[in-house]
Amino acid sequence: RAEKELQAGEARYRSLVLAMAEGVVFQDERGLITAVNPAAAKMLGRQAESMLGSTSVAYEAIRGGGIPIPAEELPWAITMATGAPQADVMLGSRKPDGSLVWLSINTQALDDGVAHAPFAVVTTFRDVTEQRRIQQQLELVSAALDCASDCAFMMDEGRIVQANQGACRSLGYSKEELVGMTIFDIDPLLT
Numbered sequence: 001r002a003e004k005e006l007q008a009g010e011a012r013y014r015s016l017v018l019a020m021a022e023g024v025v026f027q028d029e030r031g032l033i034t035a036v037n038p039a040a041a042k043m044l045g046r047q048a049e050s051m052l053g054s055t056s057v058a059y060e061a062i063r064g065g066g067i068p069i070p071a072e073e074l075p076w077a078i079t080m081a082t083g084a085p086q087a088d089v090m091l092g093s094r095k096p097d098g099s100l101v102w103l104s105i106n107t108q109a110l111d112d113g114v115a116h117a118p119f120a121v122v123t124t125f126r127d128v129t130e131q132r133r134i135q136q137q138l139e140l141v142s143a144a145l146d147c148a149s150d151c152a153f154m155m156d157e158g159r160i161v162q163a164n165q166g167a168c169r170s171l172g173y174s175k176e177e178l179v180g181m182t183i184f185d186i187d188p189l190l191t
Contacts, residue, residue, distance in 0.1 A: 023103075023125045026110075027076050029118065031055040043103070043127050045095030056123075060094040076121045079107040083118050090128070102129045158182050 017024050023040030027033055033051050041048040044059065056076060061069040071077060075086040086107040092100045103125040109118035142162055145152050151170045154162035163178040171178070171186060183190055 021126075023123075023127075025051075025056070025076075025123045025125075027056065027080075027121050027123065029080060029120065031071075031076065031080070034120070040125070043101055043125070044093060045097060045099070045101070062092040062094070062100075064090070064092075066092075075105045075107045076123050079109050079121045080118050083109045083111065083116065085109065090132075100129075101127055102132045104128045153178070 017035075017037050020037060021039055023043045024035075024037040025033055025040050026035040033054055033056070036048045036051045038048060041051060044051070056074055061074060063069055069091060072081070075089045075091075078084065079086055086105065089105045089107075090102065091105060092102050094100055105123060105125040107121050107123045110120040110122060111118050141154075145154065145162060145164045148164055149166050151167040152164045153160050153167060160178050160181050163173075163175050167173075167178060168175055173181075173186075178186075
C-alpha cells in the first residue's frame with residue numbers, strides 16, 4: 001500500500017512538472033541535467049532528450065550587456081555551493097538558432113534532510129524576453145523625453161507616471177513629486 005501511495009505521489013508531481021508553463025530543470029551535484037520539462041526545452045530552443053546528461057554550462061549564459069556568466073556564478077551553482085535559493089536572477093541564454101532568450105530564474109536546493117547538504121538543485125524559469133524589450137523601449141522613450149526642453153509628461157489614467165526635466169524646471173517640482181499627481185493637482189483652476 002505504501003509503495004502504491006509513493007508511486008501515485010510521484011505520478012502527481014511528474015504530471016505537475018510536465019504541465020507547467022514555467023521551465024523546470026533538475027541538476028545533480030555535478031551540474032548534470034537529470035530531468036527537464038517540455039516548457040524548459042521549448043524556451044531554450046532544444047529537445048528535452050538532448051539536454052539530459054549535459055550541464056547548463058553547455059548553454060551560453062550572459063548578463064545584460066552581453067557579458068558571459070562564469071560557470072560558478074550561474075544560479076544553480078551558487079545554490080549547490082551554498083544551499084541558498086536564488087530568486088529572480090535575470091540572464092540571457094543563446095538558443096541553437098542564435099537568438100537570445102531572457103529568463104527570470106529561481107533555484108532551490110534539494111538536500112538529504114539530515115546533514116542538509118545539497119545533492120541536487122531544481123531550477124525554474126520563465127521567459128521575460130518581451131518584458132525586457134518593452135522595458136528597454138520605455139527607457140529610450142524616457143531618455144528622449146528628458147532631453148526635451150519643453151514641459152512633457154507621460155500619463156496613465158490621468159496620473160503622471162513620468163515627467164521630464166523641462167517640466168520640473170517649469171513647474172518647480174521634482175520628478176518624484178510630480179509622479180502620481182494629476183494636472184488638477186498642479187493647477188486646480190484648469191477645466
